[in-house]
Amino acid sequence: MGRVFRSWKIWIGIGLFLLGVLIPLWLKPQLIGLDQLLQTMNHKTAGNALMVDAFLVVSINTIISIPQFLSVVMLGDGMAEVFERAILKTIIPLIAVPLAYVIVNVMTPLNYSFGATDIFLWLTIVVMQKLSKQKLNMGMKLLVFSQLIFGVAWLNQVPFLTPYGFGQGSLSIKVKQAAIEIGFGQVLTLYANVLFFIFVASAITLWIYLILYMEQWLISQDLRRAQLEASESRSGREVLHLVHDLKTPLSVIEGLVSLMELRWPDPKMQEYCQTIYGSIHSMSKMVSEILYEDRKDWCELKELIDYIRASRLSGTNLSVDIELEGEPQSSLYINKIRMTRAIINLIDNALDAIQEQGNGRVVLRARTLTNVVSLEVEDNGCGILADRVKKIWKTGYSTKDHPGVGLAFVRQVAEGHGGSVNVKSEVGQGTKFWITLPLGESQ
Numbered sequence: 001m002g003r004v005f006r007s008w009k010i011w012i013g014i015g016l017f018l019l020g021v022l023i024p025l026w027l028k029p030q031l032i033g034l035d036q037l038l039q040t041m042n043h044k045t046a047g048n049a050l051m052v053d054a055f056l057v058v059s060i061n062t063i064i065s066i067p068q069f070l071s072v073v074m075l076g077d078g079m080a081e082v083f084e085r086a087i088l089k090t091i092i093p094l095i096a097v098p099l100a101y102v103i104v105n106v107m108t109p110l111n112y113s114f115g116a117t118d119i120f121l122w123l124t125i126v127v128m129q130k131l132s133k134q135k136l137n138m139g140m141k142l143l144v145f146s147q148l149i150f151g152v153a154w155l156n157q158v159p160f161l162t163p164y165g166f167g168q169g170s171l172s173i174k175v176k177q178a179a180i181e182i183g184f185g186q187v188l189t190l191y192a193n194v195l196f197f198i199f200v201a202s203a204i205t206l207w208i209y210l211i212l213y214m215e216q217w218l219i220s221q222d223l224r225r226a227q228l229e230a231s232e233s234r235s236g237r238e239v240l241h242l243v244h245d246l247k248t249p250l251s252v253i254e255g256l257v258s259l260m261e262l263r264w265p266d267p268k269m270q271e272y273c274q275t276i277y278g279s280i281h282s283m284s285k286m287v288s289e290i291l292y293e294d295r296k297d298w299c300e301l302k303e304l305i306d307y308i309r310a311s312r313l314s315g316t317n318l319s320v321d322i323e324l325e326g327e328p329q330s331s332l333y334i335n336k337i338r339m340t341r342a343i344i345n346l347i348d349n350a351l352d353a354i355q356e357q358g359n360g361r362v363v364l365r366a367r368t369l370t371n372v373v374s375l376e377v378e379d380n381g382c383g384i385l386a387d388r389v390k391k392i393w394k395t396g397y398s399t400k401d402h403p404g405v406g407l408a409f410v411r412q413v414a415e416g417h418g419g420s421v422n423v424k425s426e427v428g429q430g431t432k433f434w435i436t437l438p439l440g441e442s443q
Contacts, residue, residue: 007386009078012138016071017100023064024104050175050184051191054157057171062150064104065118069125069145072096074138076129089129093122116165121152128207135214136207144207151199157192159185254280296335296417301373302328305366307336308343320347321361326368330439334417342413346377346433349407353381353431372419373437380430389423410435 076092079085097118125145136144156167159176167176179188254277261273305324332339347364354360357380365376384392392407414421414435425431 007078007082009074013071013074013078016067016074020064020068020071020100021103025107050179053175054188057175058153058157061153065149066146068097068100069121069149070142073141090126097122115168117152117155121149132211136210140210144203147199147203151196151203154192154196158189296333299332299334299336301330301332301366304332304336308340311340311344321363323363323365330368330373332373332437338413342410343375345410350377350379353379357381371439373439374434376432376434378432383427383429383431384425385427389425
């Protein structure tokens, strides 16, 4: 239920629904002079007045219908996302639109009929929603559906369509009766049909153009992501070649140290040589972990945290609180270099999130649970919008100026170690990422 209250689409949908119900109370025929025009037409044959009346009635119906139909689109999209049921995009409009007309007719003396026009509109919008496959944003839908609703509303002014359920509202009936009485029935029919075809054709043309534009934009985004992945892969290969070349000077240094150990049997010199051997061994191990993703070794939890602290925070004035809960000696079977890079990536994102806050705080927390260890990075920054949470794992997605490859890499590392990565975020409250890994004993 909490996800329902956090969905901005549902809240906008509710607001638009209430607006569509309240508009008929404010937009009365007397207010816009429609009654006076109808009275003028009854006393005097006036084709111009008839056309103005028809235009005003269509405008009133359109102004009432736009927020109603847009509200059900928003409510349907929001409910479908929250409950992960695509069928709600169809069910919500089926229930909400007739309900809006019932409420309007209870609250106002005018009869706003839910007839063939509204059913035609509803079916058209449902079909367009399905065919567009959520490629259009709310602004684009507003442009398309506004023209569509205005065009379809002209069918209410065609006299011979009245028996078929079109234009059975009180205002539309008054206009059509007046047109027949003064002999302008065929003129009104022609006028209404021409405007229907013009605006509906315009709406469909705009809809097709926007879909093609969005498809082209999505293709360009996919191409950009592919280029980023290729660039990352190429950079990775170059780094691997460079790291591989480090093995040669390491071997030379190791050979020279062994000669020094043989040539100078001094105890102090022997101690220095053993220290150099240890450093060479550690560096060789690091090189192997960088070169081979699957190269893993045993590492204590405290050792990993210390290595992260040394790698990220040594020599900087950046402050990250470190909390170690549970067993510091817990063993992990990991590629320490890649896991460190993943955690540092999360720390960098958290530090970016608190840049503009005076009381910003970032916590790196490690806790041991039953058979697993949780590595958490938490901040009290600006948070992430709910509709962006699913996008942050995609390669190429970024809210910053540089290419977004970090969180995709974090997920890849976590899953490569038999673990997972999750996120919890609230706008204005902060964000927490946590990587869950199996403990050595459970492996």
